[in-house]
Structure formats: structure tokens, C-alpha cells
Amino acid sequence: MQEQTPHILSEFDEALQLIKTRVINMASDCRMHLSMALEGLVENRLDLCNEVIAEDDNVDQQELDIDAITMEILTRFNPVASDLRFVISSMNISRSLERIGDHAVNIAKRTRKMIKNGATRDSSHLNELFDLAAEEINEAMLAYSDLDSERARRIKESDQKLDALYKKKFKQLSAFIEGDSEEKNQYIQLLFIARSLERIGDLAVNIGEDIVFIQSAEDIRHQG
Amino acid sequence: MIHKVISEENVKTAPSAIVAQDVDFSYDGGKTLSLKNISLEVPPKKVTAFIGPSGCGKSTFLRCFNRMNDMIDGAGVTRGSIHVLDEEIHHPSINVIDLRKKVGMVFQKSNPFPRSISDNVAYGLRLNGITQKSELQDRVEHSLRGAALWDEVKDRLHESAFSLSGGQQQRLCIARTIAVEPRVILMDEPCSALDPVATAKVENLISELAKEYTIVIVTHNMQQATRVSDFTAYFYLGELLEHGSTKKIFSNPDLKQTEDYISGRFG
Numbered sequence: 001m002q003e004q005t006p007h008i009l010s011e012f013d014e015a016l017q018l019i020k021t022r023v024i025n026m027a028s029d030c031r032m033h034l035s036m037a038l039e040g041l042v043e044n045r046l047d048l049c050n051e052v053i054a055e056d057d058n059v060d061q062q063e064l065d066i067d068a069i070t071m072e073i074l075t076r077f078n079p080v081a082s083d084l085r086f087v088i089s090s091m092n093i094s095r096s097l098e099r100i101g102d103h104a105v106n107i108a109k110r111t112r113k114m115i116k117n118g119a120t121r122d123s124s125h126l127n128e129l130f131d132l133a134a135e136e137i138n139e140a141m142l143a144y145s146d147l148d149s150e151r152a153r154r155i156k157e158s159d160q161k162l163d164a165l166y167k168k169k170f171k172q173l174s175a176f177i178e179g180d181s182e183e184k185n186q187y188i189q190l191l192f193i194a195r196s197l198e199r200i201g202d203l204a205v206n207i208g209e210d211i212v213f214i215q216s217a218e219d220i221r222h223q224g
Numbered sequence: 225m226i227h228k229v230i231s232e233e234n235v236k237t238a239p240s241a242i243v244a245q246d247v248d249f250s251y252d253g254g255k256t257l258s259l260k261n262i263s264l265e266v267p268p269k270k271v272t273a274f275i276g277p278s279g280c281g282k283s284t285f286l287r288c289f290n291r292m293n294d295m296i297d298g299a300g301v302t303r304g305s306i307h308v309l310d311e312e313i314h315h316p317s318i319n320v321i322d323l324r325k326k327v328g329m330v331f332q333k334s335n336p337f338p339r340s341i342s343d344n345v346a347y348g349l350r351l352n353g354i355t356q357k358s359e360l361q362d363r364v365e366h367s368l369r370g371a372a373l374w375d376e377v378k379d380r381l382h383e384s385a386f387s388l389s390g391g392q393q394q395r396l397c398i399a400r401t402i403a404v405e406p407r408v409i410l411m412d413e414p415c416s417a418l419d420p421v422a423t424a425k426v427e428n429l430i431s432e433l434a435k436e437y438t439i440v441i442v443t444h445n446m447q448q449a450t451r452v453s454d455f456t457a458y459f460y461l462g463e464l465l466e467h468g469s470t471k472k473i474f475s476n477p478d479l480k481q482t483e484d485y486i487s488g489r490f491g
């Protein structure tokens with residue numbers, strides 16, 4: 001989009017830029033919520049968990065705003081070709097971001113439960129999973145902001161690492177649950193959190209697919 | 225190179241209705257070219273839209289197909305060939321009157337004659353030697369029905385054509401064109417003087433007509449091109465830059481120039 005010739009209607013360019021800014025802001029918020037939820041887990045901080053949960057309405061509102069801007073662009077400017085793909089894909093991306101935000105909330109809620117039942121333990125099991133998931137979101141944000149389809153394609157490869165690690169962690173954490181230890185409940189919560197991180201990776205992959213579609217009109221969903 | 229188009233859904237294509245090959249056109253006896261090296265095939269019983277900025281040669285090219293440009297002094301095709309229904313239309317054996325019967329034309333501004341509604345349609349039929357009253361009546365009704373106008377005018381066939389609204393007049397002109405049973409209908413911005421409702425009616429009609437006729441339409445309205453046409457050709461400064469299925473042109477054109485034009489960017 002950057003190297004594009006400007007539209008004759010400058011308002012059209014402004015509207016497209018507005019969508020982009022809103023999506024990037026929403027992505028930053030979701031990314032931050034994920035960090036806050038993890039910090040809540042590692043540092044036993046209820047306040048951070050509560051903030052992530054409270055802020056979710058704001059994320060939902062951002063999605064609604066992006067929908068409204070999209071509707072207005074579609075009706076006012078009748079976008080075609082790459083403009084149309086950009087607008088529709090941006091809306092799709094905001095859907096994925098909203099779900100990433102929901103996962104951050106899930107993580108915060110589970111952490112809160114763990115803290116209330118005594119301190120969280122063994123959260124280090126999730127550090128690496130968290131890093132991979134967060135990195136995928138970072139890459140998705142950069143790829144969207146530069147509309148860089150090569151970068152966007154690579155998210156899928158990174159996600160395979162995350163998936164493999166998740167499988168490994170799933171086995172490890174499940175082993176702790178099998179016995180009837182006191183800590184059983186903690187591990188169940190950690191398992192669910194791991195599952196959320198794995199899902200966040202999938203959503204980052206979806207965002208990458210949307211970016212590839214904007215740039216090349218190529219639908220790479222459901223390929224391999 | 226011929227921009228051969230194969231309809232995505234209909235690969236076993238019938239022979240093209242119009243085949244233009246390497247066409248140059250000049251309004252001044254060859255000093256300057258208004259069309260340069262244009263090759264294009266128009267598939268039968270489909271709608272092909274010509275789009276492009278003002279002055280790029282859409283109307284000029286359209287008028288080549290029934291030799292309407294012949295009326296202008298010094299104007300003509302200076303190179304290449306144009307076949308309509310397998311006949312090279314510049315061949316000496318071609319009768320221009322017959323050609324224009326086969327290749328009808330609808331203009332931007334509806335141009336009914338100052339006669340009754342029914343006479344407007346019957347006019348061309350009379351020229352073609354049909355004089356029997358009952359046959360004329362039947363064909364008038366048939367054409368008005370074909371132009372989706374019958375129900376609106378059946379009780380006032382003898383009123384002046386000028387008593388009709390702009391949209392009705394345009395459909396009357398379409399009825400007049402189809403009365404002589406052409407094979408190809410050329411339309412040069414047929415809706416540009418119509419309001420949205422009248423435009424919708426004419427667009428509907430175009431889709432109906434495409435079941436029987438080959439249609440080539442010039443339009444400045446990109447939405448209209450996407451709504452009514454199967455194929456789109458993008459012209460720029462007398463050249464055909466890109467030609468393909470309308471779906472492809474409006475979703476993912478090959479050329480940046482095409483994309484800039486259809487999405488309203490500075491060229």
C-alpha cells in the first residue's frame with residue numbers, strides 16, 4: 001500500500017490509513033495484554049490479571065469501530081482489487097486480534113484462580129511457549145504494518161515450532177496431573193494456558209494469511 | 225498478440241463474434257493514430273465492457289465494428305482486420321447497411337424519432353420491407369417485451385415517444401435496435417443520462433439480452449462494468465492495455481495501470 005499511487009479522492013486514502021492505524025493499535029493492545037497476563041502468572045500479580053480482564057471491553061470496542069469504518073469505506077468508496085482486499089482483510093485481522101485478546105483474558109482468569117488458591121507454581125514450563133507466541137504476534141504486526149507478504153508467510157513456519165513445543169509440554173504437564181497430588185489443579189490451569197498460547201499462534205498464522213492475500217490475492221488458507 | 229479470452233465457466237468456446245487483429249485507426253488519414261495495434265476477441269452472447277479514461281478511444285473502437293466511423297471524412301482503419309461473425313467488414317463485398325443490421329447500436333443519449341412509440345420500433349422493420357400490419361404489430365410487441373418496456377407502454381403505443389421518461393426512451397431505443405434482429409449490440413454509455421432506477425432497469429435488460437445477443441458496452445461506471453459484463457477491456461491512450469474476465473480485472477488485474485484506473489488512483 002505504501003508504494004501505491006494516491007487515490008484521486010484523498011479522503012479514501014485517509015480512510016484506508018485510519019483502518020490501518022486502528023488495526024495496529026488494537027494489535028499493540030492485545031500484545032500488551034498477553035505480556036501483562038504472563039507477568040501476572042510469573043510474579044503472582046492479581047492487579048495485572050484484573051487489568052487485562054477489565055480492558056477486554058476496550059478491545060471488543062476496537063473491533064466494533066474497525067467494523068464500522070470498514071462498512072463506511074465499502075459504501076462510500078466502493079473499493080476494488082487490492083483496496084478491497086486490504087479493507088476486508090483488515091476486518092478479518094481485527095477478528096483474529098479480538099480472539100487473541102480473549103485468550104489473554106483466559107490466561108489472566110486462570111492465573112487469578114491459581115493465585116487465589118495459593119501462589120502460582122512452575123510457570124516456567126510456559127516461558128518458551130509464551131516467547132514463541134508473542135514473537136508470532138510481533139511478526140504479524142510488522143508484516144501488516146509494512147504489508148510484507150514474505151514476512152507474513154514465515155509466520156506459518158514459526159508456528160510449527162510452537163505446535164511441536166506445545167505437544168511436548170502437553171505430555172509433561174499431563175504427567176503431573178495423573179497422580180493425585182495437591183498441585184494437580186495448578187497443572188490443569190497451566191495446561192489450559194498452554195493451550196491458549198498454542199491457539200494464539202494459530203491466530204497469528206491466520207493474520208499472516210490475510211496479509212498474503214492483501215498483497216498477492218493468493219488465498220493460502222488450508223494449504224498444507 | 226490476440227487477447228484470446230476463454231470464459232472460465234465455458235471453456236469449450238464458440239467462435240468469437242468479433243475478432244479484431246492488429247488494428248490501427250486514424251481520424252486524419254494516417255497522420256496520427258487514435259487506436260494503435262489493437263487485437264481483441266469478443267465472445268458471443270456475452271457482455272464485454274470497454275473502460276478507460278476519456279479520449280482513450282473506446283467509442284472510436286466500438287464504432288469500428290459497424291463502420292460508423294466511415295461517415296467521418298479522413299477517418300478509418302489504417303491497418304489490421306476486423307471480422308464480425310467471420311466476415312472481414314472492410315471487404316468490398318460487404319454491404320454496410322446489412323452490417324449495421326447485424327450490428328446494432330444504442331447511444332449515450334436516447335434518440336427516439338419524433339413519432340409514436342410503436343412507429344419508432346416499426347421504423348427499421350418497414351425499411352426492411354415488412355409492411356404487413358399484423359406482422360409489424362407482432363414484432364413491435366415482441367421487441368418492446370424484449371426491451372422490458374411492453375407493460376409500461378402497451379396502452380399508449382400511439383403516443384409520442386417524447387412522452388416517455390429518459391429511461392423509457394433508452395429502452396425504446398433498445399427495442400428499436402433489437403426489432404431488426406441484430407446479432408451484436410453496441411452500447412456507448414447507455415446509462416450515463418439515467419437515474420439509478422432507470423439505470424438498474426437497463427442493466428437488468430442488458431443481462432437478459434446477453435442470452436441472445438453479443439453485447440459490447442462502453443461505460444465510465446466501474447460498478448456498472450462489474451455488474452453487467454463478463455469481460456472487460458481496459459484502454460489507455462489508444463491502446464488496449466489489459467483484457468480479461470471482469471472478475472479478474474476487478475479483483476486482481478495484471479497491470480498496475482489497470483489497478484490504478486479501476487481503483488480511482490492518479491495515473
Ligand SMILES: Nc1ncnc2c1ncn2[C@@H]1O[C@H](COP(=O)(O)OP(=O)(O)OP(=O)(O)O)[C@@H](O)[C@H]1O
Nearest residue numbers: 251258276277278279280281282283284285296444
Ligand atoms: N470525429 C473525430 N474527429 C477527430 N478526432 C476524433 C473524433 N472523435 C474522436 N476523436 C479523437 O480520438 C480519440 C479517441 O476518442 P474517443 O471518442 O474514441 O474516446 P473515448 O474513449 O470514447 O472517450 P470518452 O470516454 O470521453 O467518450 C480522442 O483523442 C479524440 O479527440
Ligand SMILES: [Mg+2]
Nearest residue numbers: 282283284442
Ligand atoms: Mg466515448
